[in-house]
Amino acid sequence: MATIEKIKKIIFDNIDNKVNIEDHTNLRNDLEVDSFDVLMIMNGIEDEFAISLEENDFKEINTPLEIQKLLKDKYGVL
């Protein structure tokens, strides 16, 4: 499974709002995630890609595509 699909699955698995998640779906505006949702998503990503995210990583991140970019640029996840 491609990285972006893995990211979308992790988001889907960790939120109550079960809607279709696209590459540009905005976590905060479209999915209305709260800080605990974000933590759960971050934990899911850490486990999936065997990395350790920093608390501030997700401050400006809003979409699966942006998460993919962060993982690639900062953590070398292809």
Added chain:
Amino acid sequence: MKIKDKFVFNFTDEDRLINEINFNPYYQKIDSGADLYVRIDGKKYLNLASNNYLALSNDKRIIASMKDSLDKYGASMCGTPIACGNVDIYENAAVYISKFLSMEETIFYPSCYQANIAVFNTLAKVNDVIFVDRFAHSSLIEGIRSAGCKIKPFRHNDPKHLENLIKNSNSYENMFVVTESVFSTEGSIAPFDDIYELCLKYDAVPVVDDSHGIGVIGATGKGILEEKKITDYEGIYTASTGKALGISGGIVSSSHNTINFLRYNSSSLIFSTALPPVLIAGTIKAFEIIEAEGEKLVSRLSRNKKYLYEHLQSCGFDLNNSEASVCSVRTGSNENTFKVCKYLFEKDILTTPFIYPSVSKNKGIVRMIPRVDLDTDQLDHVINSFKAINIEHPELFEK
């Protein structure tokens, strides 16, 4: 900007709603106790908003005991427990409550909010990890955040998800697993037997907040440990004495070592004025009443909840799936939730609205605590009021 203008409460969605529907469900000025009926502006309202599950806050035996205590100790010890606030009645109460819960030791905090903050602030360290139910109470979350360690929320009441998270977390010094016993907005009960088993299996410290469980669940009202038949509990137990027990304050029970560690290290205990002895006297009496009459009280409470829940459900109302003594009718939007509270208020019924961010967006509920002293006529009045509101305003309810 002038200092006095720095913290003006800005117009929010709630403000707009309050103005629009001309009803503010918050900070109602009540001029009576938390009785079955409360008085507001000289009018009587059936009180389904209070957490006074067992109607103990006005129990004559408790009040008499508190009056005696006032005569003996006065209003306050005016000192912290570590300095000059540790009167004999605290130690007697701690022994009594520990025995009641089958725990080694107990200490008192001014509130369970402070107790929950103290537990994590004092015991958890940066290199630890805390697994916490996604719907845990704000006090637990605030305490956990204050510890500065890794936080891993698990899906609500989902031990399988919890186990997966634990399995992937082997680089931490200590692991804590945190949950409430009864989740008070919806009334679900944590599968704490399964959670506790996982804690024992993976050497994690369980922390359960039994604020809405003590006096309410378990065959004789002893709370979550009795409900889930857990004996020789080795974790940390916290509870409020301001709900079913009818008083005010918080307790932490655990092993002798843990309690002693808190006793000498938790700043919210050491630097707070000790709970007034009068509150401890009331708390002991409340525990004695539950010890003697718990089975009867719990059974009446369950009967009232079942009656209200099943009748509302059979009328087509959508309720949260509640196992404890809480009935929450789903109303969806903030606007619907406030309006249902308003219309119930006009029918002399006081309820509690829960809107975002207390619950997810558009998952608003109107919560009722079907307390022990309600009779069938009063419960029927509530059911008929819902029916009447639904006839006039069917759009206000989730179906």
